[in-house]
Amino acid sequence: MRNDVFDVYPQYGNKNSGFHYMLDTVKLFNGKYTLKVVEIGSSWRTNNQTKGHNNK
Incomplete structure (x- = not known):
């Protein structure tokens, strides 16, 4: 959960902003x-x- 983003953009009504991805x-x-x-x-x-x- 990204409350920092929600605090700046409350008009979107989404506390689940952001993403995470592991690239092998x-x-x-x-x-x-x-x-x-x-x-x-x-x-x-x-x-x-x-x-x-x-990539080495």
Whole structure:
């Protein structure tokens, strides 16, 4: 539960915001990868976050 997010955005009425994901990089070939997370708001506006990762 993310009460900190709910406190800032109470209009969404959702205390279950946020996410968690474990990526098992052992199954990936060695090399550079980019992970992209896209959030879609109630007005269908999007926000993107990208993170590079070098799998060795």
